[in-house]
Amino acid sequence: MKKKVKQNYEQLALSTGLRLDEEGGALYGTHGEYSVLVYPANPSYPYILAVAISAARESGPLTGDEIKQFKNDNGPVTGLGQNGYVITMSLKGSKKQEVVRDNLVSGLNALTAFLRMHGYRSSCQTCGRDVKIAPRCVSGSYVLMCQDCYAQLQQNKTLVQAQKKQKNENVIGGVVGALLGSLVGVACIILISQLGYVAALSGIVMAVCTLKGYELLGGKLSKKGMVLSVVIMLFMTFLGDRLDWAVVVSRELEIDFLTSFQLIPTLLEEQIIDGDTYWSNVTMLYLFLLVGAVPTIISTMKNQKKSGQTYSLEEGN
Numbered sequence: 001m002k003k004k005v006k007q008n009y010e011q012l013a014l015s016t017g018l019r020l021d022e023e024g025g026a027l028y029g030t031h032g033e034y035s036v037l038v039y040p041a042n043p044s045y046p047y048i049l050a051v052a053i054s055a056a057r058e059s060g061p062l063t064g065d066e067i068k069q070f071k072n073d074n075g076p077v078t079g080l081g082q083n084g085y086v087i088t089m090s091l092k093g094s095k096k097q098e099v100v101r102d103n104l105v106s107g108l109n110a111l112t113a114f115l116r117m118h119g120y121r122s123s124c125q126t127c128g129r130d131v132k133i134a135p136r137c138v139s140g141s142y143v144l145m146c147q148d149c150y151a152q153l154q155q156n157k158t159l160v161q162a163q164k165k166q167k168n169e170n171v172i173g174g175v176v177g178a179l180l181g182s183l184v185g186v187a188c189i190i191l192i193s194q195l196g197y198v199a200a201l202s203g204i205v206m207a208v209c210t211l212k213g214y215e216l217l218g219g220k221l222s223k224k225g226m227v228l229s230v231v232i233m234l235f236m237t238f239l240g241d242r243l244d245w246a247v248v249v250s251r252e253l254e255i256d257f258l259t260s261f262q263l264i265p266t267l268l269e270e271q272i273i274d275g276d277t278y279w280s281n282v283t284m285l286y287l288f289l290l291v292g293a294v295p296t297i298i299s300t301m302k303n304q305k306k307s308g309q310t311y312s313l314e315e316g317n
């Protein structure tokens, strides 16, 4: 969590009596008789909050009229819905921390009173039983679950992980994927430059397509895969740029493409192609390659870390 966001969430925790799970950035705890989770509706914009409560009643899920009524009665509530045993409420967002806090406090009070009035009892979100539940983080998303369901889930997860380990990364497939992806990058370099735009932007396309290509055909993007992809994109960027020049040379000197391609080092030496222009072009391409590659690699590593995380938020559960 970012420091500022963390401070704000700690304040929210204080005013609602909930606790903060720093790891995943959610608030959890009990409100009235219900277990509650509060999390940003969209992780990249932490000022719009969503509230989840796991509860059930005998007369079936929330009706459209009930939802409409609840939204009419509560200004800060922008949405209410039930999916299985999970009731989610979204709240109006604001840049102002006080507004976010007030909306959350009044929304929580309203929702728990509403659920109580309509006969809802706290229940496990998986099996729906009226037993003790606790908030847990499963592969990066939050659930309100009983001990039995959680144990079952952990068991399944261990199985899946074992299977995953068995299914090795397909390096050859990955390299083929990366090469195919990098060809898209090469095509992009030539096309954009021939259209008269700054070819450097295609460095981003090159980086993303090469990495995604590896992931797609290799099954997963491991550290090894990243290194291989980077080597491929470095080489293919150089090649793409040279092909781009070959197109220009072949057009200007009216000679065939292959000869033009082979002629480029000589033309550079003889300064028929301006060395400064050539190398600054290549440098720009590599810079933009970096712009594309670094965020893709970081987000891949983050996702891998997240999908490996499963834990219970309350100790002893």
Ligand SMILES: [Zn+2]
Binding pocket: 124, 125, 126, 127, 128, 129, 145, 146, 147, 148, 149, 150
């Ligand atoms: Zn359960």
